[in-house]
Structures are given as structure tokens and as C-alpha cells.
């Protein structure tokens with residue numbers, strides 16, 4: 260079953276967010292020797308692949324709307340080297356394929372997109388009093404990516420929408436990528452990239468950014484200094500400050516944080532930085548107004564292409580043109596480990612409108628409100644672009660009175676709007692807990708490759724059951740065709756266990 264970024268399947272998967280939101284506050288941990296360890300990046304249901312995909316799509320938009328220096332420019336080269344030095348401080352298992360770009364803009368700004376594409380204005384390079392200050396801005400941006408702040412914003416947005424209503428949650432798929440980006444707090448338009456971070460995110464980006472700086476050998480105080488300079492100047496950095504609001508006592512908080520860290524001989528400004536900053540003053544830059552105008556006429560798109568400043572796909576992320584539901588030979592997902600297979604022991608879970616048995620080793624990803632959507636699946640059966648193993652349970656409401664056949668047809672149509680789902684055969688009557696429903700066998704492409712790494716078919720078994728109030732409950736049992744028979748007995752047992 261494919262996830263849709265705004266569709267109902269995604270919403271099924273995000274309902275555990277409430278529990279994890281409170282975990283996103285950074286905590287500080289000192290390893291032996293007192294070197295600060297980065298806090299864990301927290302949990303988010305928006306997968307790494309989805310974050311990279313979103314970020315890449317936003318970056319592609321940036322290249323159409325903003326003048327970007329070619330990768331070969333000395334400014335970009337320098338920023339890239341500095342960036343890699345900062346990246347080296349991040350635990351590899353939580354890192355991202357960071358890419359660094361320089362924008363030919365006069366004003367001070369920098370932004371990073373989910374997945375790791377970072378853009379630094381020429382104005383930021385020339386305004387930095389020293390190398391550590393430039394590193395400070397970049398470490399702050401890097402921390403937003405590392406802590407997955409955009410993805411967490413997106414979860415919050417989807418959660419709020421998800422509570423708005425069951426019918427809307429199922430049938431109201433809207434927005435596409437731009438909607439997803441907006442939910443992630445990223446807006447690209449008229450030559451501007453606007454980010455929405457909470458003050459909590461800001462405090463956290465400062466905190467983690469200071470650790471990255473320290474670990475990279477830069478004085479973390481420099482980040483506080485640069486913010487201070489920005490605030491006192493007012494004029495040239497308002498965009499940066501509105502994207503990154505002061506969480507309050509910014510300098511004091513950073514100073515307090517770094518107090519206990521062991522003294523260190525910090526990296527001083529090298530001659531390379533001094534040289535690049537000097538050169539940067541000669542780069543042709545544009546004001547925000549000029550960039551906004553040029554974005555409308557396509558000036559930057561043309562200029563970037565002419566300069567060879569074209570976005571390259573980061574590792575493993577498809578370019579926007581190829582992101583449609585086309586199936587390729589490989590799915591990009593690793594084959595799931597054997598732990599997706601249900602254990603023989605079943606536990607009963609009370610979902611509110613219904614009770615159903617579940618394999619002990621499959622999780623219930625449940626809604627907070629009665630009547631909302633639920634997934635029962637093994638953790639490793641859920642990947643960025645879909646559920647490969649498990650059961651999706653949802654409800655549907657209908658305008659006016661509908662027969663079970665009409666309801667089923669409507670639910671099938673809704674499910675098909677999310678991807679390549681084919682109905683195999685006809686809907687047949689089935690009785691579940693004394694309720695006469697319909698059984699429909701469907702087929703789609705599994706998000707998991709087969710043993711040889713090739714894409715494979717998935718069976719999606721839909722059960723629709725009418726409820727006394729005129730709504731319906733439906734369940735979709737999901738497994739690759741090749742393994743369906745192994746899971747089928749469990750699916751049958753689950754269905755037989757259902758009670759209303």
C-alpha cells in the first residue's frame with residue numbers, strides 16, 4: 260500500500276506523534292572527557308527518504324527562483340569544505356547527505372531544507388566577522404536538519420488536520436508536494452524561501468549548533484556573537500531572524516550551555532576564509548527585491564542553467580520529474596527482515612469501534628480519538644513509501660444512504676486514488692462478527708523488492724463492513740503476493756477475532 264503524503268494512509272502512520280512530541284526536547288549529555296554529545300534526533304514518522312524527497316523538490320524550486328553560484332565558485336568550494344568539517348561531528352547513523360550552495364544575494368540569510376540541502380547567501384559570508392561566525396550560522400542550520408524540525412512540523416500539521424474529521428481524513432487528499440512542504444514549514448515562492456520553526460526548535464538548533472561548533476573546533480560563542488550582530492544591525496538580516504526567531508536570551512543560553520565544556524584551543528580564522536570573504540565582496544549579488552522580480556521572469560532559472568548551477572540529485576533521491584508512481588525495477592527499499600512475519604501468539608486490542616486480535620510482534624499505531632484510523636503492522640513492514648506487511652483499518656462516512664456495494668465501490672475508488680491499485684475479480688459477500696460485508700482482492704506494487712531486488716506484486720485484501728449509523732469500517736490486509744500465503748492464516752484469524 261502506497262503512502263500518500265497527504266492521503267489517509269500517511270495519516271494512519273502519524274498518530275503516534277502525540278506520544279513522541281514530548282521527546283523532542285534536547286537534553287545534553289557529556290561523554291567521558293566532557294566532550295558534548297549531540298542529543299538523539301528524536302522520532303518522526305516522516306521517513307528519511309520522504310524528508311530527502313521533499314527537500315530535493317524544494318531545492319529544485321529554489322534553483323528556478325534564486326540565483327545560485329556554480330559549484331566551482333571559490334565561495335561555494337569554501338562553504339562546502341567548512342560544511343563537511345561540521346558534518347564530520349554528526350554521528351553517521353543520524354547524518355544526512357548534506358550539500359552546500361551559495362546564493363548570490365546581498366542580504367544575510369541561510370537556510371537548510373529537510374534532507375540536507377543548505378543555501379548560504381553571499382551576504383552572510385561578507386558579514387561574518389570571522390570563520391567561526393560563518394560556521395555558527397551553518398551549524399545552526401545543520402541542527403534544524405539533524406533534529407528533523409521540518410518533519411516534526413509536518414507531523415504536527417497532519418495531526419491537527421487528522422483530528423478534523425474522519426471523512427475528510429479519508430477522502431480529502433489535497434495539496435501534493437507543495438502542501439507537504441507547507442506542512443513541513445517550508446515555503447518557496449517569488450524568490451523567497453520561508454521557514455517556520457518554533458521557538459523551541461530555535462533553542463534546540465542553537466544548543467545542538469553550539470555542540471557541532473565545539474566538536475568541529477570552533478568557538479561556539481561565535482554563533483551567539485553573530486546573532487547579536489544581526490539583531491543590532493536590524494537592516495540586512497530580517498529574513499533570517501524572522502525564519503529563526505530568538506527563543507529568548509539566545510546569547511545567555513548558549514553561554515550557559517558551553518560553560519562546563521573543557522577548554523579547547525579553537526580554530527582561528529584561516530587565510531582561506533579571509534581570502535574568500537574578500538572575493539565575495541566582488542561577486543555580483545542581488546537584493547531580495549531584485550531576486551523576487553527575477554523569479555517571476557525566469558531570469559534565475561536561465562542564469563543558473565547558463566552558469567551550470569544546477570541541482571544534482573543527492574544520493575538515492577529521485578529527481579522531481581521521476582517521482583510519480585511509476586514503478587521501477589527496484590523499489591529502493593531493503594528487503595524486510597524476517598521479523599515481519601507474525602508470531603503465533605495473538606493479543607486482543609480494543610480499538611474503540613472494534614476489537615481485533617493482533618500478532619504479538621506487530622504494533623498498533625492507533626489514533627487518539629475513537630473512530631479514527633489505525634494500522635497494525637510490524638515496524639519493519641512500514642517504509643517511507645508504504646506499508647508492505649500489516650493491516651490498515653479505517654472508517655468511511657457517506658453522503659446519504661448507501662448500500663454496502665455502493666460503500667465498497669466508493670472505498671475502492673478512494674484507495675485507488677492513492678496509487679496503482681487494481682481490483683482483481685469481484686466483490687464477494689463475507690460475514691464478519693455477524694455483519695454482512697464485502698471482500699475485495701486487489702493488487703498493487705509492493706514497497707519491498709523481492710529476493711532478487713526486483714519490484715514485486717502486492718496483494719491487498721479489502722474487507723468492508725457497514726455500521727448501524729450508515730458509515731463503514733474497512734480493513735486492508737497487506738503482504739507481497741509471494742508471501743501472502745504465509746500471512747494469510749494470520750489475516751484470517753485476525754478477521755475471525757473481530758468484534759464490534
Ligand SMILES: [Zn+2]
Pocket residue numbers: 399403456460461464502503504
Ligand atoms: Zn533556526
